[in-house]
Amino acid sequence: MTLLHDRLAQLLPGLRSERSAMLAQHAELELCAVSLGQVYGGLRGVIGVICDTSVVDPQRGLIIRGRPVRELTGLGVEEVFWLLLCGEYPDKAQKEWLRAELASRARVPDYAWSVLASAPPDSHPMVLFSLLTLSLQRSSRQARDYHELGKESLWRATLEDALDLLARLPVLAAAVWHRDQGRAQAWADSPAEGSWSERFAAMLSLTHSPPAAAAFADLLRLYFVLHCDHEGSNACALACHTVGSAHSDACYSISAGLNALAGPIHGLASEMTLRFVLAMHKHYGSAPSEGQIEDYCQQTLAAGRVLPGFGHAVLRAADPRFVALHSFAAEHISVDPLYATADHYYRIGPAVLASAGKAKSIHPNVDAITGPLLHHYGLTELRYYTVMFGLGLSIGMLAQLVLNRALGSPIMRPRSASLAELRELTGTG
Ligand code: HAX
Numbered sequence: 001m002t003l004l005h006d007r008l009a010q011l012l013p014g015l016r017s018e019r020s021a022m023l024a025q026h027a028e029l030e031l032c033a034v035s036l037g038q039v040y041g042g043l044r045g046v047i048g049v050i051c052d053t054s055v056v057d058p059q060r061g062l063i064i065r066g067r068p069v070r071e072l073t074g075l076g077v078e079e080v081f082w083l084l085l086c087g088e089y090p091d092k093a094q095k096e097w098l099r100a101e102l103a104s105r106a107r108v109p110d111y112a113w114s115v116l117a118s119a120p121p122d123s124h125p126m127v128l129f130s131l132l133t134l135s136l137q138r139s140s141r142q143a144r145d146y147h148e149l150g151k152e153s154l155w156r157a158t159l160e161d162a163l164d165l166l167a168r169l170p171v172l173a174a175a176v177w178h179r180d181q182g183r184a185q186a187w188a189d190s191p192a193e194g195s196w197s198e199r200f201a202a203m204l205s206l207t208h209s210p211p212a213a214a215a216f217a218d219l220l221r222l223y224f225v226l227h228c229d230h231e232g233s234n235a236c237a238l239a240c241h242t243v244g245s246a247h248s249d250a251c252y253s254i255s256a257g258l259n260a261l262a263g264p265i266h267g268l269a270s271e272m273t274l275r276f277v278l279a280m281h282k283h284y285g286s287a288p289s290e291g292q293i294e295d296y297c298q299q300t301l302a303a304g305r306v307l308p309g310f311g312h313a314v315l316r317a318a319d320p321r322f323v324a325l326h327s328f329a330a331e332h333i334s335v336d337p338l339y340a341t342a343d344h345y346y347r348i349g350p351a352v353l354a355s356a357g358k359a360k361s362i363h364p365n366v367d368a369i370t371g372p373l374l375h376h377y378g379l380t381e382l383r384y385y386t387v388m389f390g391l392g393l394s395i396g397m398l399a400q401l402v403l404n405r406a407l408g409s410p411i412m413r414p415r416s417a418s419l420a421e422l423r424e425l426t427g428t429g
Helices: 003-026 038-042 079-086 092-105 110-116 126-141 143-147 151-180 196-204 209-228 236-246 250-261 269-284 290-302 320-333 337-356 366-376 383-407 419-426
Strands: 055-058 060-065
Touching: 003 060, 003 079, 003 151, 003 383, 038 250, 038 383, 055 196, 055 250, 055 320, 060 196, 079 209, 079 383, 092 151, 092 196, 092 209, 126 151, 126 209, 126 269, 126 320, 126 383, 143 151, 151 320, 196 209, 196 366, 209 320, 209 366, 209 383, 236 250, 236 383, 250 366, 250 383, 269 290, 269 337, 269 366, 269 383, 290 337, 320 337, 366 383
Parallel strands: none
Antiparallel strands: 055 060
């Protein structure tokens, strides 16, 4: 037994009996009605999944276990993972235990490196990250012990897999970075010392002065805390949940979530925003004026394209994750010309979008700020940014998987309707 298993084992009976009581008394309660428009519209607004790790509030942004994310910006990944899973902060002993546990589980089996070595050199970084994650399935404890474990105890094996994966994903992501940079065999074991995010920063092997190295390590800590979860129904989390609901283990499930995140209209916005800023630099020179940025935005909208880095499907106020990273950037990288242009863009974009009058949110989103920050510290391969995003979201996906397994979430099986059925229902047949 370990401290995290122990704490979850204490919490689960209460959660299970709450669920049973709710179902016994209110199983027929209607949570929402579903319209034809919603079914055709990607199920926007339809409650279809229960996720207790976080919610996204249109005004307040990401709320993790009841705490607004802006209150969590001083935490590390270990504390936030404990919070996501248990709904409470770890005490000192629990936090230190988790830190040591993750460091001790970080070694990646050699067969994963054979998979990486055999992938075509120009493979997309997300393909490599997902492939490596999937390859670890061979070591899944849940897969190994599935036939011996009863339903009530299966979560213990899922938690083992979640801890293994949480420990190893930064090693995989760092290896993808080195492979994408053309270094044939630079993937090494994780350093024994340091927190989860410090070890990842070290494994990237970027060259920084000591103050920049400290700032970069702190940026990664903040980045991963801010990107650790985003409800259970974004395409990435939902894909992970659906695969996990079939009792596929965490490697299959996280790989599926990453595959969804790789889509251009999902996890790619950080890359797209930086490309947009770089294109302005190319067009006008390295310091476009405010008037030039405004013209460029107007021309983009007139050409029927979106202003990347603005708007959100749910948020209707400034994203606290943007606010936190923007204030980090203002403190640490204000002299960077790319950031200076991006910063003008954040100020000019909202008015341009407002005058176009279509977007429901005109605020910069979190993806607007991550590119300039990562680029400043040497992560200049833009295709890598979705790997960073996926590494962050995996923290929450793993917590959600364990909780869903522990609470016996059933296999996903919504019903589909045929066009013939819809024609009959709508009288258009
Ligand atoms: N630039 C131009 N037009 C925009 C816009 C933007 N940044 N944001 C929204 N709009 C437009 C929409 O395209 C839509 O136009 P149509 O009616 O012609 O289709 C209209 O305004 C209403 O859209 P909405 O309801 O405000 O927003 P959606 O829920 O449809 O879409 C998006 C949300 C994030 C996809 C959208 O704001 C967008 O495309 N933004 C730019 C890309 C981006 O930054 N994406 C990252 C979002 C953060 C995130 O979730 N990351 O994972």
